[in-house]
Amino acid sequence: MANGFFREQPEKIGYFDLYFRKIPDKGGLVVYAGLAQVIKYLNELHFSNSDIEYLKDLNIFDDAFLKYLGNFDFKCDVWSVEEGTPVFPNEPLVTVRGPLAQVQLLETMLLNIVNHESLIATKARRICMVARNRPVMEFGSRRAQGADAATYGARAAVIGGCSGTANVLSAKLFGLKPLGTMAHSWIQSFPSERAAFEAWMKVYPHNCLLLVDTYDVLKSGVPNAIRIFKKLKEMGINDHLGIRIDSGDITVLTQKARNMLDKAGFKNATITVSNALDEDVIQNVLEEGASIDSFGVGEKLITASSDPVLSGVYKLVATQEKGVVTPKIKLSNTVEKTTIPGFKRLYRLYDEEKRARGDLMCLDSEAVKESSNIYNSDPNKTQHVKQLHSWQLKPLQVQVFKEGKLIYQAPETMEIQTFSKKAIAELPTSCLRLKNPDIYDVYWTSQLKDLRLKMIEEFSY
Ligand SMILES: Nc1ncnc2c1ncn2[C@@H]1O[C@H](COP(=O)(O)OP(=O)(O)OP(=O)(O)O)[C@@H](O)[C@H]1O
Numbered sequence: 433m434a435n436g437f438f439r440e441q442p443e444k445i446g447y448f449d450l451y452f453r454k455i456p457d458k459g460g461l462v463v464y465a466g467l468a469q470v471i472k473y474l475n476e477l478h479f480s481n482s483d484i485e486y487l488k489d490l491n492i493f494d495d496a497f498l499k500y501l502g503n504f505d506f507k508c509d510v511w512s513v514e515e516g517t518p519v520f521p522n523e524p525l526v527t528v529r530g531p532l533a534q535v536q537l538l539e540t541m542l543l544n545i546v547n548h549e550s551l552i553a554t555k556a557r558r559i560c561m562v563a564r565n566r567p568v569m570e571f572g573s574r575r576a577q578g579a580d581a582a583t584y585g586a587r588a589a590v591i592g593g594c595s596g597t598a599n600v601l602s603a604k605l606f607g608l609k610p611l612g613t614m615a616h617s618w619i620q621s622f623p624s625e626r627a628a629f630e631a632w633m634k635v636y637p638h639n640c641l642l643l644v645d646t647y648d649v650l651k652s653g654v655p656n657a658i659r660i661f662k663k664l665k666e667m668g669i670n671d672h673l674g675i676r677i678d679s680g681d682i683t684v685l686t687q688k689a690r691n692m693l694d695k696a697g698f699k700n701a702t703i704t705v706s707n708a709l710d711e712d713v714i715q716n717v718l719e720e721g722a723s724i725d726s727f728g729v730g731e732k733l734i735t736a737s738s739d740p741v742l743s744g745v746y747k748l749v750a751t752q753e754k755g756v757v758t759p760k761i762k763l764s765n766t767v768e769k770t771t772i773p774g775f776k777r778l779y780r781l782y783d784e785e786k787r788a789r790g791d792l793m794c795l796d797s798e799a800v801k802e803s804s805n806i807y808n809s810d811p812n813k814t815q816h817v818k819q820l821h822s823w824q825l826k827p828l829q830v831q832v833f834k835e836g837k838l839i840y841q842a843p844e845t846m847e848i849q850t851f852s853k854k855a856i857a858e859l860p861t862s863c864l865r866l867k868n869p870d871i872y873d874v875y876w877t878s879q880l881k882d883l884r885l886k887m888i889e890e891f892s893y
Pocket residue numbers: 678679680681682683684706707708709713716717720
């Protein structure tokens with residue numbers, strides 16, 4: 433297609449929107465993530481001599497196009513929502529404007545990055561929300577679908593709220609906290625559990641988090657851990673003591689273990705749990721009164737196994753020739769899949785108490801006034817029309833590339849986590865629920881709504 437665009441419409445500019453249609457797990461919001469990787473990809477985009485040779489051998493590309501790729505000069509403008517922002521169906525998360533041959537080339541990679549990282553950040557947000565301020569360590573690399581999914585998934589999990597990761601490469605690359613305990617192999621490798629704990633105590637006296645479920649949590653693991661904690665106490669060390677339980681009934685075992693540790697005088701010893709955890713198990717064990725200080729969460733988080741696809745799409749919404757912008761539409765039998773035409777802007781609407789009341793999509797070319805009517809984009813809402821009133825409009829997109837040059841400084845990952853928590857806290861609490869959340873209101877201006885209706889009529893047969 434890029435070859436064809438280059439030959440047939442070399443002067444035409446295209447506008448593409450990247451957005452998704454459905455929130456995974458029937459949740460109330462998606463946490464947008466992946467922008468840092470999008471930036472890195474666009475900044476480094478080029479075609480090597482061997483790439484060009486390979487493409488030439490396929491015998492389907494014009495020489496002029498291959499020369500253009502060989503000297504690839506990225507010329508696009510890119511706007512994006514900031515990473516960590518809670519976002520909603522049909523909102524333009526990324527808008528790319530540039531020569532059609534270039535904007536089209538980016539489709540698959542941009543979707544790959546944003547769909548993956550936003551999916552994992554969204555799942556992490558659900559898990560961390562029910563953990564109620566207890567740290568959640570990301571433990572998933574061993575079960576991630578490939579090395580990239582592990583590395584970038586760990587970053588996304590931290591954006592969604594995880595306290596750190598057992599993936600040390602990800603920690604190094606993205607400034608995350610590397611976290612972890614010990615595996616059963618440590619205990620198995622010694623003649624006894626007791627010997628294994630004693631050896632660990634010698635290696636890491638100030639980080640003594642002992643895995644207690646290799647043989648029997650209550651009869652062996654916890655009593656042996658207490659023996660070690662007593663020895664450390666005699667040595668004057670009483671910090672960072674703890675146990676990890678990785679099997680069995682979490683509620684029963686943590687309550688009994690807590691009792692044993694407290695009775696032995698180790699109220700400060702922490703209890704970490706792991707074992708195929710997800711938001712449902714965590715919510716359940718906490719409701720049952722389990723005694724837990726932190727969680728290690730792996731496979732269900734890193735694969736978002738309960739609903740493992742964020743169905744983001746990248747659609748042509750306008751073209752531009754000789755300075756004139758022409759909106760474009762793709763029709764479908766379902767309203768859901770009919771695109772929203774035009775070069776658009778996205779705003780969050782805040783009331784006087786700085787609470788987010790909804791989002792507003794409008795055309796770039798229009799000026800939104802306080803007296804404007806706005807229309808709920810959800811056809812099922814009975815209260816369809818609203819006035820903007822004194823709501824404050826905050827633009828959600830920032831310009832990231834201008835004519836191919838990077839003009840945006842991406843924040844550190846931990847700053848994104850803080851920003852995300854704050855932005856989520858501004859939303860109506862009814863939209864944050866895990867089950868049956870309220871649908872957050874996304875509005876259109878009348879110009880955008882009318883343009884879409886007019887184009888649906890124009891192109892309907
Ligand atoms: N009280 C609980 N309520 C809900 N789910 C729990 C509870 N306790 C444990 N679970 C979850 O139940 C699932 C299975 O736990 P189970 O007790 O069968 O451990 P297991 O995997 O069989 O242990 P092992 O590692 O010894 O094979 C896990 O996902 C675990 O997190």
